[in-house]
Amino acid sequence: MNYKRLSETDKKNFEEDGYVIVRGYFQPEEIDRIYGMAQHDDVLQKKAIDRGDADGLRTKLSLWYNLDDSIYSLMARGERIVGGAEALLNTEVAHFHTKLMQKEPKKGGAWEWHQDYGYWYKDGFLFPDMISVMTALSPANRENGCLQVIKGSHKMDRINHGFSGEQVGADMERVEEALKELELVYVELEPGDTLFFHCNLLHRSDANLSDHPRWSIISVYNRITNKPFKGENTSSYTPIDRVADEAILETELHGISEELEFNETVTKK
Numbered sequence: 082m083n084y085k086r087l088s089e090t091d092k093k094n095f096e097e098d099g100y101v102i103v104r105g106y107f108q109p110e111e112i113d114r115i116y117g118m119a120q121h122d123d124v125l126q127k128k129a130i131d132r133g134d135a136d137g138l139r140t141k142l143s144l145w146y147n148l149d150d151s152i153y154s155l156m157a158r159g160e161r162i163v164g165g166a167e168a169l170l171n172t173e174v175a176h177f178h179t180k181l182m183q184k185e186p187k188k189g190g191a192w193e194w195h196q197d198y199g200y201w202y203k204d205g206f207l208f209p210d211m212i213s214v215m216t217a218l219s220p221a222n223r224e225n226g227c228l229q230v231i232k233g234s235h236k237m238d239r240i241n242h243g244f245s246g247e248q249v250g251a252d253m254e255r256v257e258e259a260l261k262e263l264e265l266v267y268v269e270l271e272p273g274d275t276l277f278f279h280c281n282l283l284h285r286s287d288a289n290l291s292d293h294p295r296w297s298i299i300s301v302y303n304r305i306t307n308k309p310f311k312g313e314n315t316s317s318y319t320p321i322d323r324v325a326d327e328a329i330l331e332t333e334l335h336g337i338s339e340e341l342e343f344n345e346t347v348t349k350k
């Protein structure tokens with residue numbers, strides 16, 4: 082199989098816009114394996130947390146740091162995602178964390194405007210040399226609360242963040258000004274489409290009030306030498322044990338290991 086790679090145009094778009102979408106980065110058979118496993122993975126469900134939005138709607142997510150031999154980790158250790166993150170950040174990366182976002186029909190909550198570096202700054206990363214890689218497991222569209230981004234907002238650098246519900250939200254005065262100047266884009270994705278986005282890109286999403294789930298998997302990488310000065314976790318400065326693109330289809334199927342360290346706390350006010 083011929084697996085995709087990022088092009089020079091993808092890199093230019095990322096620099097200009099703060100994000101790039103690669104359509105069909107993962108094959109339907111790969112998504113079937115990953116999504117199929119995720120829907121029946123008892124450990125993932127046991128470790129899932131609920132994060133409330135400002136209206137009290139709750140979004141389910143499972144978040145872990147170190148990578149194992151599960152199908153999700155093969156994706157996060159794979160050349161396509163790791164190589165893509167390195168091409169866009171122009172440096173060797175380590176894996177900070179991966180999360181499985183489970184926006185359930187009729188109840189999956191909204192995400193307030195934020196930059197991911199608004200959170201990770203507080204986690205002790207000195208530099209915004211970090212990137213999120215989101216792959217859709219089910220279709221993401223306006224009806225089921227897809228991601229919205231403000232194109233080019235990564236160039237504003239980090240803006241202040243306070244708390245909004247149980248989430249960290251960006252200073253709305255700045256967000257409103259940014260919306261007057263920059264384009265708001267709804268990132269509609271089909272399963273297997275991948276969005277790479279800069280940690281200072283402003284983004285949000287609406288609640289999922291549709292009849293369809295919106296599941297995605299987001300892996301986060303940082304420049305390997307951008308070691309946080311807080312926190313116990315080792316993954317953000319450990320070299321990634323990379324695997325070939327073929328690993329997702331050719332390796333025995335495993336769910337997540339219960340031995341991994343999960344984030345089981347919800348951000349509190």
Ligand SMILES: O=C(O)CCC(=O)C(=O)O
Nearest residue numbers: 182192197227228285286
């Ligand atoms: O999946 C979403 O709707 C947004 C999630 C997000 O922005 C985050 O987890 O930082």
Ligand SMILES: [Fe+2]
Nearest residue numbers: 195196197284
């Ligand atoms: Fe985010």
